[in-house]
Amino acid sequence: MNVTLPARPATLQAGGWALPLAGLGLGLLALGLLFRAEVEAAVATWDRSAAYGHCWLVLPIAAWLAWQRRARLVQLRPAPSLVLALPALGAALAWLVAERLGIxxxxxxxxxGLAWVLVLAVLGWRIALAMAAPLAYLIFLVPFGEFATPFLQDVTLRMILAGLRLLGIPFYADGLVIEIPAGTFLVAEACAGLRFLIATIAFGALYALVMFRSPGRRLLVLLLAVVVPILANGIRALGIVLLGHHLGSAEAAAADHLIYGWVFFSVVLLLLVLAGLPFRQDASVPVASAPPRQAPARPALALGAAALAVGLGAAGPLAAGRLDAGVPAPQAEAVALAAPEGCEAEGLVLRCAGATASARLLAFAPAANWSAVAAARRLAAGIADDEALTFALREPGVDWQVRQEAGRPMVAVAAWRDGAPAGDGLRARLAQALSALRGGTARPVLLVVELAPDAAARPDPVRLRGLMRALLTAQREGLVPRAATISAGA
Structure with missing residues (x-):
């Protein structure tokens, strides 16, 4: 008896996938090695910050989305193209700009973006389009959004204060610190809701891709994934303050506030999912289309396309290396602090009641880019979690950024460039990048002040903040003018 076996799909039988997949794998490996610093920084952030723990799931989710769309590849075969590798030069230029700005x-x-170009060049635009959803989801591998933390803290603070006014509860607000009769609450980074916002956006994108086909409905889901967690976080934070008011203890209300937060946001997320179910489109069957006309397979070209894409992508790091060649490391020195009332100088260290203060100044070369300045700023603040309290202290001639975290020294950092205070925003970064390219004389300067409570003393966070404010105010006539003068190239 003769048995006729079913024919294998055309793509598996004669589509020429072996060399393109090999070229894609080698290209991704080369990009990982070439941009090792970016990969290591991302993985370290996933591991350190609770706001980006979901990033570990992005690759498995993208792989699952690709598997769900495997039927789209039945009529397709790889179509490598050298021309489609050319956008890698644009991605390399974007990388160079970001590197010069320290972003x-x-x-x-x-x-x-380089990974997308690699897929496009090695497999062809038809396959890249068929896999657009899983490729787009890879954007969540990047731990972005931290820049929005001050804005989210401000929104949360305003919602808390509005609720307290509406309910007639007496309060006193000093920056991100709220005092009510039941105790003191801090709107720390964790209270900003960034972890909930980023996780909700990632889940919302997955929900939109799986449950809906209409671009309008997908965009609406993403919009709700941004707006709802911001508002919900303000309500959550207000609820914790109200709980402290009724319990008569701020500490008792805030003891398990993160657990309360995750439970609250799980309920919010469930409600969003249930609200979207009546409008789901995942059961609709896409209209079948005729097989596209394709050029003859040239699988060997895939290796050349992969090599070209990686080679063009390498132009960014090569250019950065040339620009940084010969730039000296920053000059670091311990400096003496002016002593406020209640503190006494002991060499370069100040002894205050129950705490010790010290400072160091870092002067960068005029040709340094802001990547080095930003890295030094992060190193000075230490690897802290998002339970820390961050706030700004602005005075004439200086903008201090202060970070306070339990169990670590309190750190204040200020930057100058060309004789003027320089924040960590885009303006200062761009000015330094252009000055370095033109051979200017202005140099970035960082001043770092640390206030460490004595090991034997029980740290009082409120007292330490007051002491840090007094300490920074006392530097108006000493360290602040000196740092500004050095930054001007004098």
């Missing part, structure tokens, strides 16, 4: 997230976005 790690921008460098990581550029790396994801």
């Amino acid at each position: 790690m997230e921008g460098r990581q976005f550029a790396l994801v």
